[in-house]
Amino acid sequence: MYDLHNFILTRKEEQASYFQKFGIRGASVVFENNFDFRKFRELRERYKNLDLVSAVEVVAERKGEVKNAVDRFRNQVDLIIVNAQDTRAMRAASEHSEVDFIARAFVDQTAARDCAKNNVALEFDIADFLGTYGMKRATLISKLQFNLGLARKYKIPIILGSGAQNVYGLRNAMQLIAFVESLGFRHEEAKAAVLKTPFKIVRKNRERRKEIEVMEGVRIVKE
Secondary structure: OEEOOOOHHHHOHHHHHHOHHHOOOEEEEEEEOOOOHHHHHHHHHHOOOOEEEEEEEEEEOOHHHHHHHHHHHOOOOOEEEEEEOOHHHHHHHHOOOOOOEEOOOOOOHHHHHHHHHHOOEEEEEHHHHHOOOHHHHHHHHHHHHHHHHHHHHHOOOEEEEOOOOOHHHOOOHHHHHHHHHOOOOOHHHHHHHHHHHHHHHHHHHHHHHHEEEEEOOEEEEOO
């Protein structure tokens, strides 16, 4: 299982040993609005038993911040994640095929169509649901179910992340699948979102980074 949206390695590194206990063999190292290659390389050396995935999360409040981040980081990291704080930023992310997924994704109909067209995935954090109660939790579930309907309609990839800030937020694959099934996911949808789609996104981007297009029709192929 790959958990592509958690913050343990950048905030609670001493708890990284718990990944294996939860069946997590691939984990993102999420840098917010920046990328520290030296730190990522050091982490990769320390945790050779894990497949560490380099990621930049763009906390975007304006439309232009999405494009700027893609231009800056796309060829440096495995994942470009957009955490949109504004409707225009969310729509900009959905329009950009270089964005891998929209984090904590609650999109509208227009953005959903663009996500499908540009193969931008929607990601949901389990931590958002486990950490809220009452009407706030009911609202989150309603939004998830609305977006799940859009994902089915437009065939948008969905991934599930723990959103963990520490070990108490981690979950194994069966726990994630069972939880989202209780929220309306079909079993095969849940399995794909936990076990298949995250790995496919990482593999696709790593293959793409081996072959960099320097100008139209001319590529540098890395052996």
